[in-house]
Amino acid sequence: MITKEQAQKELAKRELSKRLLSYFVPQVDPFYGKPGKEYIFKPFHKILTDALERAMKWECKRIMISVPPQHGKSTISTQRFPLFAHLQDPTLNIVSASYSGDLAKSHLGKIRQIVESPQFKVLGKPLNFIKNDSMEYQLKEWGSYYSVGVGWGLTGRPIDIGIIDDVHKDRAEYESDTIRNSVWDWYSSVFQSRLHKDSIIIGVMTRWWEDDLFGRILEAEGDLWEIINIPVYNADQTETIFPERFPLSFMKEKENAMMPRDFQSLYMGDPINEWGGDFKREYFQYYEEVPEGLKIYSFIDPAISDKQEADSTSIITIGIDKNNRVFVLDILHGKMNPDNIINGVFDTFIKWKPSYFGIEVVAYQKMLAFEIRKQMNSRNIFFNLIEVNPMGEKNARIRTLLQPRYGNASIVHPKYHPKIKELELELLKFPNAKHDDIIDSLAGALKISEVQSNISHEYFNG
Numbered sequence: 323m324i325t326k327e328q329a330q331k332e333l334a335k336r337e338l339s340k341r342l343l344s345y346f347v348p349q350v351d352p353f354y355g356k357p358g359k360e361y362i363f364k365p366f367h368k369i370l371t372d373a374l375e376r377a378m379k380w381e382c383k384r385i386m387i388s389v390p391p392q393h394g395k396s397t398i399s400t401q402r403f404p405l406f407a408h409l410q411d412p413t414l415n416i417v418s419a420s421y422s423g424d425l426a427k428s429h430l431g432k433i434r435q436i437v438e439s440p441q442f443k444v445l446g447k448p449l450n451f452i453k454n455d456s457m458e459y460q461l462k463e464w465g466s467y468y469s470v471g472v473g474w475g476l477t478g479r480p481i482d483i484g485i486i487d488d489v490h491k492d493r494a495e496y497e498s499d500t501i502r503n504s505v506w507d508w509y510s511s512v513f514q515s516r517l518h519k520d521s522i523i524i525g526v527m528t529r530w531w532e533d534d535l536f537g538r539i540l541e542a543e544g545d546l547w548e549i550i551n552i553p554v555y556n557a558d559q560t561e562t563i564f565p566e567r568f569p570l571s572f573m574k575e576k577e578n579a580m581m582p583r584d585f586q587s588l589y590m591g592d593p594i595n596e597w598g599g600d601f602k603r604e605y606f607q608y609y610e611e612v613p614e615g616l617k618i619y620s621f622i623d624p625a626i627s628d629k630q631e632a633d634s635t636s637i638i639t640i641g642i643d644k645n646n647r648v649f650v651l652d653i654l655h656g657k658m659n660p661d662n663i664i665n666g667v668f669d670t671f672i673k674w675k676p677s678y679f680g681i682e683v684v685a686y687q688k689m690l691a692f693e694i695r696k697q698m699n700s701r702n703i704f705f706n707l708i709e710v711n712p713m714g715e716k717n718a719r720i721r722t723l724l725q726p727r728y729g730n731a732s733i734v735h736p737k738y739h740p741k742i743k744e745l746e747l748e749l750l751k752f753p754n755a756k757h758d759d760i761i762d763s764l765a766g767a768l769k770i771s772e773v774q775s776n777i778s779h780e781y782f783n784g
Contacts, residue, residue, distance in 0.1 A: 336445055343371040346406045347398055350441045366552045366563050367394060373550055374403050377483075377522045378410060384547040386525040386536055388591035390554045393564055399526050400487045401432045404467050407483060409447050412463035418485040419470050419513065421495070425488070426469035427456050433467070434459075473508050481516040487526040489535050493584065497531065497753075505535050530587045533756035541756075551591040583754065600721060601749035605728040608737040609649060616641030616649060619774070620676040621710075621767035623759060624663050624687055634658075636763035637666050639674045642771055648733045653741035655760055660690060664697055671705050678706045680770040708770060716762055717753045723765040724749075 324332075339349040344363070348354065351361035366389070376382050389395040404416045420426045436442050437449065450462035460466045468479060472489050486509075495501045517523075525547075527536055540547060554562055554573055562568050577585050586592055620639040637654040651674060654666045671679060681691050691709050698704050727733045728749070735742050745760045752758060 340409060340445055340447055343375050343398075343403065343406050344368050346409075347371060347402050349445070350402060350405070350436050350439065352435065352439060352441070354441045361394075362564075362566050364564055367398065369550060369552065370395065370398050373548065374399065374524065377524065378407060380520060380522070382548045383520070383522045384525075384543075385523070386527070386540075386547050386549045388527060388529055388549075388551040390552075390563075390568075390589045390591075391528070392567070393552075393554075395526050396429070396487055397432075399524055400429050400485050402436065403524070404483070404485070405433060405436060405442075405449075408449055408461065408465055408467070409445075412449065412461045412465045414465045414482045415480050416465075416467045416483045416485070417470065417476065417479060417481045417513075417516070418467070418487060419472050419474075419489070420487050421472055421489050421491045423457075423471040423474070426471050429487070430457060430459070430467070430469040472505055476512055476516045479516055480518065481513070481521050482518075483522045483524070484513065484517065485524045485526065486513075486535070488528065490530065493530050493587070502531070502534060506538055509535055509539075528588055529591060531754050532751060533754075537756060553591055554589040600725050600752055601728055603746075603750065605731065605733075605749075606746060607731050607734045609734050610737050612641065612651060612736075613643055613649065616643055616651075617771070617775075618642075618651070618674050618676040619678050619680070619767050619771045620670050620674065621680040621682075621763050621770055622663070622667060623682050623763045623766060624690055625658075625759070634757065634759045635663055635666070636759040637663075637670055638760065638763040638767050639670055639676060640764070640767045640771065646732065648727060648768065648771075650733065650735050650739075650742070650745070650764065652736075653739060653745060653760060655741050655744060660693070663690065664694055667694055668697065668701060668703060671703065676705070678708055678770055678774050680708045680710050680766055682712060682766060683709045684712055708774075710766065710770070716758065719769075720752065720758065720761055720765050723768045724761060727768070 335345055335349060338345040340346070344367070347367065348361040348363045353359035353361065370387060370389070373382070373385050373387070377385055387395055387399060400418055400420075404418065407414055407416065418426065418429055420429065434454070451459055452462050453460040457470065458466060458468045466479075468476075470476070489505050490501070525536055525539070527534070529536065531537065540549075552563060554564075554568065555570075556563060560570070562570050562573050573589070577589070580588075618639065618641045620637065622637045623635065625635045634656055635654075635658040637652075638650070639652040641649040641651050643649070652670065654670065658666065667679065670676070681687070681694070683691055688709070691707065694707060698707075724733070735746070741760070745764070748755055748758050748761045752761065
């Protein structure tokens with residue numbers, strides 16, 4: 323028997339559910355009122371609903387949400403928020419995009435279940451549907467909700483609220499340059515073309531890769547976005563954020579069983595794993611004064627452009643001692659036009675006098691090597707310039723040439739060099755980093771040293 327007080331509280335919650343998303347989300351749950359099954363609304367859920375309510379008020383029109391799997395981020399942002407938004411304003415045009423059409427249909431199917439549920443109907447604010455199929459519903463007041471797969475067309479569909487929820491299904495897709503580029507092309511050419519000045523974008527994602535869609539968005543317009551990242555553990559890792567379903571002991575077991583970088587992406591919301599990747603911070607050794615008697619090699623990986631969006635050129639110089647320890651001596655790194663690259667090469671030779679200077683050449687870069695040789699004559703400065711073809715798949719060569727040496731503490735960094743932190747950050751982010759120009763050049767310098775050392779050994783012992 324429900325008491326009068328209970329009935330009044332229930333009525334009050336229903337009224338609040340019409341105005342506040344934090345009340346709406348649990349109120350329309352299919353298991354509402356069923357102990358043990360009903361929606362458990364945690365403090366971190368309130369963080370999400372508050373942010374989405376701010377978006378509805380145009381206080382923040384760009385929100386990026388990262389929450390661990392099965393913690394309700396899609397339930398709130400992609401399935402219940404659109405309904406709540408239409409209860410407030412049935413003229414809104416809402417588009418939700420996911421990595422596949424099947425997932426898009428699933429989101430809309432969950433919305434349809436809510437609309438048909440007793441929990442929704444008792445709110446007393448029906449939506450006036452004039453169309454309701456597997457991918458879309460339209461309202462009499464001209465509003466709509468359209469759920470699509472990434473890559474689908476949006477011609478003729480203005481976006482008042484755009485929800486991008488999981489644009490890749492797994493790490494394998496994130497690691498594909500082709501797929502990441504196709505998603506970015508869809509976002510920048512199709513999705514963006516449907517926005518207007520008051521459009522709201524909600525991004526819901528797992529950050530597998532620094533150079534994913536949201537990484538590129540943040541690089542282009544990060545100051546416009548509010549980022550909400552909620553890791554699975556509390557600040558001191560003494561408890562989880564959802565202990566009713568994911569207790570601490572369970573999550574620690576999961577953490578131990580998973581690849582560190584997968585756990586970091588899925589449950590900590592960060593594609594950069596500084597404690598469990600191929601390269602660890604404790605690998606880094608430092609020197610303050612350059613030792614004497616080093617065999618010196620330089621290597622350049624040129625990117626011929628000074629445009630902001632171009633890759634960076636890296637010129638790296640290493641020295642190898644009699645115990646085969648590698649000392650990183652110098653790093654030139656940045657956007658450079660051809661003249662700056664050539665000057666950087668000659669400045670490096672004048673400063674360090676490397677025995678060999680390697681340059682990676684493909685297509686147009688061969689012309690750079692040709693021009694460097696011409697400049698040797700005009701500057702009367704000559705050195706051994708070795709042209710190197712691309713040395714296989716980049717990630718594989720970085721792992722093969724660098725990881726064993728770093729793991730054995732045989733590569734030493736200059737403690738005070740202004741670019742050394744950039745090199746270290748590329749190592750810590752590897753292989754999830756967007757940029758790896760410096761460490762790729764370091765791998766090239768090591769390859770040159772190995773090849774020339776073997777040639778010299780064969781010559782003197784032939």
